[in-house]
Amino acid sequence: MVTITDISRRCNVSRATVSKALNGHSDINAETAAHIRQVAKEMGYLPNATARALKLGRSHNIGVLFVDKTSSGLGHEYFSQILESVKQEAERSGYDITFISRDIGTLHMDYYEHAKYRNCDGVIVASVDFTDPDVIKLVNSDIPTVTLDYVFDSHSAVLSDNVSGMADLVRFVYGRGHRKIAFIHGEPTSVTQKRLASFHKTCGELGISIPEEYVEAATFHDPKASGLATRRLLALKERPTCILYPDDFSFIGGMNELEKQGVSIPKDMSVAGYDGILLSQVLRPRLTTYRQDAEAMGREAARQLLEIIERPKEWIPQQIMIPGRLLEGDTVRDIRQGF
Amino acid sequence: MVTITDISRRCNVSRATVSKALNGHSDINAETAAHIRQVAKEMGYLPNATARALKLGRSHNIGVLFVDKTSSGLGHEYFSQILESVKQEAERSGYDITFISRDIGTLHMDYYEHAKYRNCDGVIVASVDFTDPDVIKLVNSDIPTVTLDYVFDSHSAVLSDNVSGMADLVRFVYGRGHRKIAFIHGEPTSVTQKRLASFHKTCGELGISIPEEYVEAATFHDPKASGLATRRLLALKERPTCILYPDDFSFIGGMNELEKQGVSIPKDMSVAGYDGILLSQVLRPRLTTYRQDAEAMGREAARQLLEIIERPKEWIPQQIMIPGRLLEGDTVRDIRQGF
């Protein structure tokens, strides 16, 4: 490996001079600097990130924390898109990414310790149980963090706009004449709370009242749970005309149940999902859904984090709301009079 | 941050002694060592991975290289499952994961340089263009690598068994009476070559001859391409009775085309996919497909790499074949006489 010392010997200058030349300091003669850079290139010099990190106390490495109950881990499409986007944005600024977990090798440690051990300059926290003491410890530590879809007091966060998302969906199906709207929601997280609140608020504003039985509990990313919820809705004396699912993947479970009972989409039942995953765009009929802009979320999360890291003075905690977009699809039938 | 120096001061011993005590060297008195460990725990000492890496020349960090033409990046389900598995296995041995890419920040570098820059102890190379000079440079470098689904001479690799996979599929549909079997394949990679060869070989063994028009070219992970290929197959005078798709996701495109033309699965046309992604298990009818064991592939790749890293003497390059499993599903109709 070519080090700064090798170059210094070859150029008959000190290591200090080489370092300064390579980093563009002003107290080095222009010709000298040019020569050093030239030699460095010829010798195939690569800076050693480890040595740099040790000296500067900055690793140019950001951690990503993601835990999924279903332990599908990175298989989660919404998250893996966010991750990809975080990665790209981070790399643009010279940062690499490391996953944060508990228990690395024989060392038992919590998230904070792992991040500290790896000298992460910051951590992006996504899709975890935000009540987990280890997560809370990390967020409240000296390590800068940005959370996704959850806000900690006076910390930065990037949020998918669940309130408008749900409102848009409800207004859309309302616009197509639906009044008996059912909502199958995910487990009680802050995301669910927001969607649920927005669902009720919007229905109220539109002057429609939703019977209790139309609101069903299921689980995110779980076709089985939503299939069962769908079955319960279909068993009601007064069936809804439209069902909103917790996410696109869960919708598959509903779809199967509807098909099994001979209920056709959208002729006999209108449906909508949430997320706008790739699948929803290629399945026929195209699913009506609310597309969360995972790409923007990852990008903004990374940018926020880099701001905190590189300009800690000027930084103030912000919550950034990322708008999504309604994808109309073909699964919500227009049932207004005359259609 | 608590360093080894802090502990040494608190214990009135040298830093060397602390280091040795913490690492269980034998030339430290048992009581002294116990005391030091005790104090270290009390002070909340965490080793500094960076300093260790610098001194030892080992980062306990492995790189993952993955490039997707469709640039869906990590959104690729098959790969993200492999990644998750690699991550888990690596973490069990105390290794973290870093993504390798070109161009980190303003530094323009190739894969090898990036891996070197980050002091990766090894790299897992997956799903890239293996003819890319930068990839070849990395694989032939001093950095240990394990490739996935591709073999470089005298290098370790982990391979999904595409030959038996395809053979199993063909024999399965043959067993259900199909003789007119069409195969839509992906772009010309080594994986495609193997599947194609196995397809023809198996058909030969079974004594059925496949007209040229039954073999269609499309693209992996691309519903549109496979939809078009499907259309071409349906336009033939003599339609096949069964279509094999390059992967489950591509199958969606075929499914839509079939539905559009009023061709029912599996009544009028039998189909099979490849991969066994989550979706194929929840869609109805359940897709007949060959499940690649992504979890095993990631695990074995990580194990291989760690072997090379930790026991370079005893290591010999191997190619590990990971068997998959046929998922029968409900999309291949039995068309034998009397059924």
Next chain:
DNA sequence: TTTCCGAACGTAATCGATTTCGATACTTGT
């Protein structure tokens, strides 16, 4: 008593890069 040996611990170099504080030589002003 002298010598030798092993247990236990310390000294100091080292990994590669950065940076503070000088140091030197050369200019410029007066």
Next chain:
DNA sequence: ACAAGTATCGAAATCGATTACGTTCGGAAA
């Protein structure tokens, strides 16, 4: 010609941990 300023470069400390080698000391062997 002398003081002051400037441009350019180097010496050495530093980041945190590891380790080869040296030192000390008590006890056993001669």
